[in-house]
Amino acid sequence: MLIPRASSSHPKAMPALARRGLTLIELMLVMGIMGIVFGLGLGAFSRLETPGRQTMGLVQSVLRAASNQAVAHQTTTRVGFDSSDPDLARIWPAEVAVVGTWHFEEDALRGAFGLFGDGVAHRLVDDGYIGRALSVAQVGSEVRFRVQDDAGFDLADGFALEVAIRDNSGRGGRVLNIGRVIGLDLTAKGGVRGWFTPDHAEEDRTARAAQGGDANRATHLFTESPDGLVLPGNWSLVRLEYDRRRLVLTVDGVPVDQLECALPVRQLVGPMTVSSTADEGFRGEIDKLVVAALDQGEAIELPDQATFVAPTPPLVVFEGGGGLDPRVHDRGVEVVVRFADGREESVFVNPFGTVE
Secondary structure: OOOOOOOOHHHHHHHHHHHOOOOOOHHHHHHHHHHHHHHHHHHHHOOOOOHHHHHHHHHHHHHHHHHHHOOOOOOEEEEEEEEEEEOEEEEEEEEEEEEEEEOOOOOOEEEHHHOOOEOOOEEOOOOOOOOEEEEOOOOOOEEEEEEOOOOOOOOOOOOEEEEEEEOOOOEEEEEEEEEEOOOEEEOOOOEEEEEEOEOOOOHHHHHHHHHOOOOOOOOOOEEEOOOOOOOOOEEEEEEEEEEOOEEEEEEEEEEEEEEEEOOOOOOOOOOOEEEEOOOOOOOEOOOOOOEEEOOOOEEEOOOOOEEEEEOOEEEEEEEOOOEEEOOOOOOOOEEEEEEEOEOOOOEEEEOOOOOO
């Protein structure tokens, strides 16, 4: 009896296509094509900005720039947030710019930005605070710089003045007078007095409108250190800073006095003078003289129909080291932006000035 044979299951009986796999080269080619396709897709998605991304990036950039500038110039900077117009929110950065600096290394009294000085009975000495220094120790000495003719010396919104002082005589005197508006004096007991003349024009207009008379006003506003901070024969670094909130006097890095004020600074009406030919003149040396102006700058409009909402402060203030000014902010601050669709996003600034 013949028994039918079962069909063979030997591999040779399988179709050639069914038993053929992908070679390594073919597999790599397929993976490469897939990578290109997915890469193009991800690149397209990465270029799509979510609503508000540009706005939040702008807020972060302005705050970081203010903090960095406070570090670079060792001075106060600030950023204002204005939502008084419901249809248009604005950021008001206050920029600090050095408008004059002198290190007194050349007999020509050359300063930055083409600001040269001239004077009488002055000289340069070699043992300065850094390198050489300007000496006005001789009776009758005086040096002048015509800063009132320089457009950069617009100090109405605030200023920062820094100078190294050495008093050889121990009698004090008028060290610096900027346009008869800003000055530094040294007392006979080693104290420092900083002052400026405020512009009362706006205050007077308000007073006349409200009361029909002029406001009570002081011609000069002063800050003064305790005695004994500047010792005869020793260098001291003095700083006077005003930002239309406070006038702060600092000696050798330590704040020694401050005065609250919000008035603008009066326009300069004369040159910047070092010492004076009169008996009240300072008889010693100065070095590392730097003057900076606080400029309110142009407003930056917020895009995306966004506005600032609580708890956004009206003003974020950074101190000289780049951190938040503890006299204004007792903790980190939060800037909250609300978009047209009602969504809100936040930017945080911690006490050290880091923007997150």
